[in-house]
Amino acid sequence: MVVSSPAAPPTPWSKSLVEPKIEPSAYVHSLSNLSGDVTIGANVVIAPGTSIIADEGAPFYISEGTNIQDGVVIHGLEQGRVIGDDEKQYSVWIGKNTTITHMSLIHGPAYIGDDCFIGFRSTVFNARVGHGCIIMMHALIQDVEIPAGKYVPSGAVITNQQQADYLPDVESEDLEFTSLVLGMNDA
Amino acid sequence: MYVPPLRPPNHDDTYISGEVTIDPSAAIAPGVLLQASPNSQIIIGAGVCIGMGSILHAYEGILEIETGANLGSGVLILGKGKIGANACIGSTATILSSSIEPQQIVLPGSLIGDKSRIVVVQKTVAGIDTINETASFSPEE
Amino acid sequence: MYVPPLRPPNHDDTYISGEVTIDPSAAIAPGVLLQASPNSQIIIGAGVCIGMGSILHAYEGILEIETGANLGSGVLILGKGKIGANACIGSTATILSSSIEPQQIVLPGSLIGDKSRIVVVQKTVAGIDTINETASFSPEE
Numbered sequence: 001m002v003v004s005s006p007a008a009p010p011t012p013w014s015k016s017l018v019e020p021k022i023e024p025s026a027y028v029h030s031l032s033n034l035s036g037d038v039t040i041g042a043n044v045v046i047a048p049g050t051s052i053i054a055d056e057g058a059p060f061y062i063s064e065g066t067n068i069q070d071g072v073v074i075h076g077l078e079q080g081r082v083i084g085d086d087e088k089q090y091s092v093w094i095g096k097n098t099t100i101t102h103m104s105l106i107h108g109p110a111y112i113g114d115d116c117f118i119g120f121r122s123t124v125f126n127a128r129v130g131h132g133c134i135i136m137m138h139a140l141i142q143d144v145e146i147p148a149g150k151y152v153p154s155g156a157v158i159t160n161q162q163q164a165d166y167l168p169d170v171e172s173e174d175l176e177f178t179s180l181v182l183g184m185n186d187a
Numbered sequence: 188m189y190v191p192p193l194r195p196p197n198h199d200d201t202y203i204s205g206e207v208t209i210d211p212s213a214a215i216a217p218g219v220l221l222q223a224s225p226n227s228q229i230i231i232g233a234g235v236c237i238g239m240g241s242i243l244h245a246y247e248g249i250l251e252i253e254t255g256a257n258l259g260s261g262v263l264i265l266g267k268g269k270i271g272a273n274a275c276i277g278s279t280a281t282i283l284s285s286s287i288e289p290q291q292i293v294l295p296g297s298l299i300g301d302k303s304r305i306v307v308v309q310k311t312v313a314g315i316d317t318i319n320e321t322a323s324f325s326p327e328e
Numbered sequence: 329m330y331v332p333p334l335r336p337p338n339h340d341d342t343y344i345s346g347e348v349t350i351d352p353s354a355a356i357a358p359g360v361l362l363q364a365s366p367n368s369q370i371i372i373g374a375g376v377c378i379g380m381g382s383i384l385h386a387y388e389g390i391l392e393i394e395t396g397a398n399l400g401s402g403v404l405i406l407g408k409g410k411i412g413a414n415a416c417i418g419s420t421a422t423i424l425s426s427s428i429e430p431q432q433i434v435l436p437g438s439l440i441g442d443k444s445r446i447v448v449v450q451k452t453v454a455g456i457d458t459i460n461e462t463a464s465f466s467p468e469e
Contacts, residue, residue: 031198031202033198048202048204048220049196049198049202049218049220049240049242051194070220070222070242070244071220071240071242071263073194102242102244102263102265103191103242103261103263103281105191119303120263120265120281120283120298121190121191121263121279121281123191136301136303136304137281137283137298137301137303138190138281138296138298151304151306152308153303153304153305153306153308154298154301154303154305155298156308157308158308163308166308167308168306171304173304174303174304177302177303177304184224184244184246184247184265184266190420190437192419193380193381193401193402193419193420195358195359195380195381196359214343214345214361214363216343216359216360216361216381216383217358217359218359234363234365236361236363236383236385238359238361238381238382238383238402238404239358239359239380239381239402240359240381257383257385257404257406259381259383259402259404259420259422260359260380260381260382260383260401260402260404260420261381261402261420275404275406275422275424275445277404277420277422277437277439278381278402278403278404278419278420278422279402279420287447288447290445291445291446291447292422292424292439292441292442292445292446292447293446293447294422294437294439294446295402295404295420295421295422295437295438295439296420296437299447
C-alpha cells in the first residue's frame, strides 16, 4: 500500500469540530449526510440522499423556507468566500424560499439568492445567483455573477460574465413550470 | 451538454418510500432512491438493472420499469411513465414525465421531457467557449 | 472542478448474478452490477479495473472484458461482446452488443452500438437534437 501524501483531501467522514445548527422547525431526513459548520433556517426541508458537507469550505447557510431535494450535493472549496445577506462570509449561502432540485451540485464559493430555482442536475460553482433567478436543467453556472430575476435555459453553460449579463428575464410561463416541479416534490 | 460528475452515494442501501413493487430478479445498486408519492406507484419488472445512485420518483400515476430494462448510474426519472421492456437508459440521463418505448436507447447525460422555455444563450465575443471547445470531440466517429 | 472524495465502501457492494468469472487481480469499485442472464456469461480478465456504479449485463452470449482493460465509472455494457485487452472505456459510456478492439479508447459519455434504437427527443437550447448534443459533448453551438 502506498503511503498517502499529506496533501490528501479531507474526507467527508472526518468529524468536524463544529456541528450543524438546525432550527427546530426544519426537517432533515435521516438519510441525508449533513456535517460541519452548517446553519439550517426555519422550515427548511432536506430530502434523503443529500450530501451537505462543510469540511473544507465553511460555513454554509441555508435560509428559511428553502427546499433541498433528493440527491443534491453541497460542498465548498477551501478557498474563496461569498458575502451572505447578513454581511458575513460564507463558503455557500442559499437564500430564503429557494428550491435546489434533484441531483444539483452547489459548490462553494457560491451564493444563491432568495426565491431561486435550480433545476435538475444543474451545477453552480464559484458564482453568485441573484434573487428570483430560475436556472433550468442540466445547466452549468461557473465563474459568473447572475443578476436578479434572470432565466437560464436547460443545458446552458454560463461561464463568462458577458453571457450572464445577456440572459433573459424570468417570464410568467417559467414560474408556472417551476411551480409544477415544486408540486411534484411536495406531494 | 454539461453533466456533473457521478458521485458515490452516501448510503449503501436502497431507500424505498410509498407504494413500490420490485421483482425479486431485479438488480438494484447501492444508493438508489425509490419514492412513490401518495396515489402513485413504482413497479420494477423482472431482470431490470438500476445503477448506483439513481433516483426514481413517481408522481400522479404509475412509473413502471418493464422487464429487462437497464438504467445506468445516476439516472433521474420523475413523474409517471413507462420505461419499455429492454430499453436502455444511459448513465446520468434525466427523464421527466415521459415514456420510453421498448428496446429504445437514451443516450448518457441526455434530458428527456423538458418542457421549459428554450432560449438561445449569447456566446462570447470570440464565439468560442473554451470549456466547450475542449470537450467537443465527436465520439464514435 | 473539484469532485467530492470517494468514501470507502462499508462492505463489498458488488452485485453478482448468474455465471460470472472474475480474475482475482481485477479491481472492481463499489456499486458495480454484474448480471449474466441464463445461457450467458461474464468473464473479467486479469488486471481489469471497473469503475464505481458500472453495469455489465450479459445476454445472448459471452461478455468478456480482456486483460488490463479499464472501465470508468457509470459505464453500461449490455449484451454480448468483447472489450479488448487494455482498452479504455470512458465514464458513463454505453456499449450495446458491441466489441471494442484491444488498446482502443471510447470517449466518456458516448454510445457504441445499435444507433437505430436511439430515442429522438425535442430540440434543445441550440436547436440541435439532444442526441447529437450529448453524444458529441458540444453544448449550445
